[in-house]
Amino acid sequence: MAxxxxxxxxxxxxxxxxxxxxxxxxVLLPLCLASIYLFGFSALGTLISGVLGAVFIExxxxxxxxxxxxxxxxxxxxxxxxIALIVPxxxxxxxxxxxxxxxxxxxxxxxxxxxxxxxxxxxATWVFLSLSWPTLMVPASIPQLGSLSDLVLETGAGFLADxxxxxxxxxxxxxxxxxxxxxxxxxxLLTTVILVVLLGDPLSYIITGTFLLGVFFIATETSTSPITxxxxxxxxxxxxxxxxxxxxxxGDYISGTLYGLLLSNAVFPLIERSTIPKPxxxxxxxHSTAPKVVGGEEE
Amino acid sequence: xxxxxxxxxVTNLSDVVRLDKLPEKAIIxxxxxxxxxxxxxxxxxxxxxxxxxxxxxxxxxxxxVHSPFCGTVDSIELMPNPSGKRILSVVLTPSxxxxxxxxxxxxxxxxxxxxxxxxxxxxxxxxxxxxxxALKPGKRIDTLLMNAxxxxxxxxxxxxxxxxxxxxxxxxxASGIARGVIVVRADDKESIKAFKSAKxxxxxxxxxxxxxxxxxxxxxxxxxxQILVVAAGRITYTPTxxxxxSANVMGRKLPLGGEPADAHxxxxxxxxxxxxxxxxxxxxxxxxxxxxxxxxxxxPKSIIVRFGTPLKDVIExxxxxxxxxxxxxxxxxxxxxxxxTDEAPIVKSTTGIVVQTKEQVLRDETSVCIxxxxxxxxxxxxxxxxxxxxxxDLGKYDECDHLYAMNCIECxxxxxxxxxxxxLVQLIRYSKLQIQNMCAEARGGD
Numbered sequence: 001m002a003x004x005x006x007x008x009x010x011x012x013x014x015x016x017x018x019x020x021x022x023x024x025x026x027v028l029l030p031l032c033l034a035s036i037y038l039f040g041f042s043a044l045g046t047l048i049s050g051v052l053g054a055v056f057i058e059x060x061x062x063x064x065x066x067x068x069x070x071x072x073x074x075x076x077x078x079x080x081x082x083i084a085l086i087v088p089x090x091x092x093x094x095x096x097x098x099x100x101x102x103x104x105x106x107x108x109x110x111x112x113x114x115x116x117x118x119x120x121x122x123x124a125t126w127v128f129l130s131l132s133w134p135t136l137m138v139p140a141s142i143p144q145l146g147s148l149s150d151l152v153l154e155t156g157a158g159f160l161a162d163x164x165x166x167x168x169x170x171x172x173x174x175x176x177x178x179x180x181x182x183x184x185x186x187x188x189l190l191t192t193v194i195l196v197v198l199l200g201d202p203l204s205y206i207i208t209g210t211f212l213l214g215v216f217f218i219a220t221e222t223s224t225s226p227i228t229x230x231x232x233x234x235x236x237x238x239x240x241x242x243x244x245x246x247x248x249x250x251g252d253y254i255s256g257t258l259y260g261l262l263l264s265n266a267v268f269p270l271i272e273r274s275t276i277p278k279p280x281x282x283x284x285x286x287h288s289t290a291p292k293v294v295g296g297e298e299e
Numbered sequence: 300x301x302x303x304x305x306x307x308x309v310t311n312l313s314d315v316v317r318l319d320k321l322p323e324k325a326i327i328x329x330x331x332x333x334x335x336x337x338x339x340x341x342x343x344x345x346x347x348x349x350x351x352x353x354x355x356x357x358x359x360x361x362x363x364v365h366s367p368f369c370g371t372v373d374s375i376e377l378m379p380n381p382s383g384k385r386i387l388s389v390v391l392t393p394s395x396x397x398x399x400x401x402x403x404x405x406x407x408x409x410x411x412x413x414x415x416x417x418x419x420x421x422x423x424x425x426x427x428x429x430x431x432x433a434l435k436p437g438k439r440i441d442t443l444l445m446n447a448x449x450x451x452x453x454x455x456x457x458x459x460x461x462x463x464x465x466x467x468x469x470x471x472x473a474s475g476i477a478r479g480v481i482v483v484r485a486d487d488k489e490s491i492k493a494f495k496s497a498k499x500x501x502x503x504x505x506x507x508x509x510x511x512x513x514x515x516x517x518x519x520x521x522x523x524x525q526i527l528v529v530a531a532g533r534i535t536y537t538p539t540x541x542x543x544x545s546a547n548v549m550g551r552k553l554p555l556g557g558e559p560a561d562a563h564x565x566x567x568x569x570x571x572x573x574x575x576x577x578x579x580x581x582x583x584x585x586x587x588x589x590x591x592x593x594x595x596x597x598x599p600k601s602i603i604v605r606f607g608t609p610l611k612d613v614i615e616x617x618x619x620x621x622x623x624x625x626x627x628x629x630x631x632x633x634x635x636x637x638x639x640t641d642e643a644p645i646v647k648s649t650t651g652i653v654v655q656t657k658e659q660v661l662r663d664e665t666s667v668c669i670x671x672x673x674x675x676x677x678x679x680x681x682x683x684x685x686x687x688x689x690x691x692d693l694g695k696y697d698e699c700d701h702l703y704a705m706n707c708i709e710c711x712x713x714x715x716x717x718x719x720x721x722x723l724v725q726l727i728r729y730s731k732l733q734i735q736n737m738c739a740e741a742r743g744g745d
Contacts, residue, residue, distance in 0.1 A: 001624065003624065003627055003641070004625050004626045004660045005383070005639050006626070007724070008632070008633060008635055008711050009634065009711035010628050010655065011715065012720065015673075015716070015718045016719075016720070017666055017669055017718045017719055020671065070666075073666075114669060115667045115670060116667070222670045222671040222672065223669060227670050227683060228683065229676070232672070276702065277682070277683070279555070279703035280546070280680035280681050280703075281542055281552060281553060281555040281680075281705075282553060282555075283554065
């Protein structure tokens, strides 16, 4: 009888990269439906063109360089969806497509693909689009959520993501399932709310769909956030701080969220490196007195 | 602490049977622990009786091997072993005869003689160290810990709990250690209940919970008992988790690469306590053990098996395979070894068998790390498994050392939760080996 021989552990949790990515994708679908309801079928076109652009460029790059095709893992589709969500509904249909091609092609794949990008592709894409087509990227209005009905359906939405903040509620399920980290959103939300209240801006300026998308989806992007436990709290606080700094001085908390997150992406390696946890074992005499392993210079 | 380390292991399987059916062939390896191999004392064709010494060795880290069967020696050759390697073994054809050597109990022997008896009986701890050596590490020791956090193993001994406790007391006597602490899982209700109603020296045992900074020492100050039972978390402390055991139960962290003796404790198992009782009070050497059989078998249970019985006979005694077997894992599905044949025998260090069907065998493909930090969140010793593994993959072992790779207890939790299915444990283990080599080289250069 033949038996399989393999290294331990012999049991694993069922979670996979695919599940993590498609989980996030599915949770964003109610928001997409709300934006289609609010903006009409042009919004559907925007969303589809974003997703298609991302999947197309990933497929093209991986086919060209004879890599393993990974469009099935959902990362490209998810990135395309986020890119489409932070585009104004009035934008022409080719804009999110170009954006997704840039985001996945340059920001993701030129930096090494999944897990290796240093900036969130959607954020970098948003900056790229805003600089290249400034007139097309300016939203018609800047939403201010005053009452509860705005939380359900924000008629003054600027980007697709602003259509219905409450439609993102599914993310709580992902957090409960540990698909999405809870430390970053918590620190981010608390810091932002406390700072905004201290500075005297109304909270309705800040709690918008784009902000919540940033808190729950963009800030928690695993490749661009620290992995250390304390580092994630600090990262969340830094995101909140930078968001408020930008938003307070320009009055535009939507751009503030996206720029703040982009800047936080730039400092996360520093946060991670300075929060490496202490070793579990008690300090030893033998190890520290032993010659340094790094060696070489002191020969 | 983390509740997710093996947290689903507690099941009710307390009916223990003895495997009396003789196997066709018994394979008795000359080395059943991580130490010196014994030289066979018998020749091909010779008749052996129960309890006869089959292998003897000289040195410091030894465990004699005795025959659990009565029969004739078939051959002495390299045979499969649950460690995955082939090891020189005495192959016996067991017979029905019940002849055995004279077992002489020596109940009232002085401590030095007790240690001698334990050594002669060839008793080995669950972490592959001979008990006589473990009990006398040559350092100041104040506490003897009994690791009863393997629920299935503990349950199997609950019927003979008085013998286990007497064996534990004899270990304390033999080693001269002042007090003993029995560690059970907090969610292992059945064992806690049994320990509560058990008596040592006519006095009932105290069961105390470990909460926050209240470690065993806190209770030991108050109670005058020699033996205390503590319920510590929901972790099963496998052999590599000594540091965690010492830290959680005694509040004493071990230095890197240290053993419990560095924190003035000695760890023993439930099985060895029972074996010590058998050796001292009944004069029997270490011949049999409880093995738990789980997974894809028709009748999973705990079963008392004589050493040398092939795995297939044990599985047969548990109702045989359920479905088509794909993998046989010895000593737990988190860190155990998948053996290539069911001809391999049960040895002294075997605690359990897990059978997986062909469908249950994992066939994952490793992909890139997405830095989701699930491994960081689950690591019981505060490491960054993904970073260490990545550096190990790149050959940057000095960086692994800077990230405290040597602290890893190889529990396997990180690899279990990894969505990218990376071989984190193996990469970290490899980096540990390389760091040790580098340290040895650096020392050699001086």
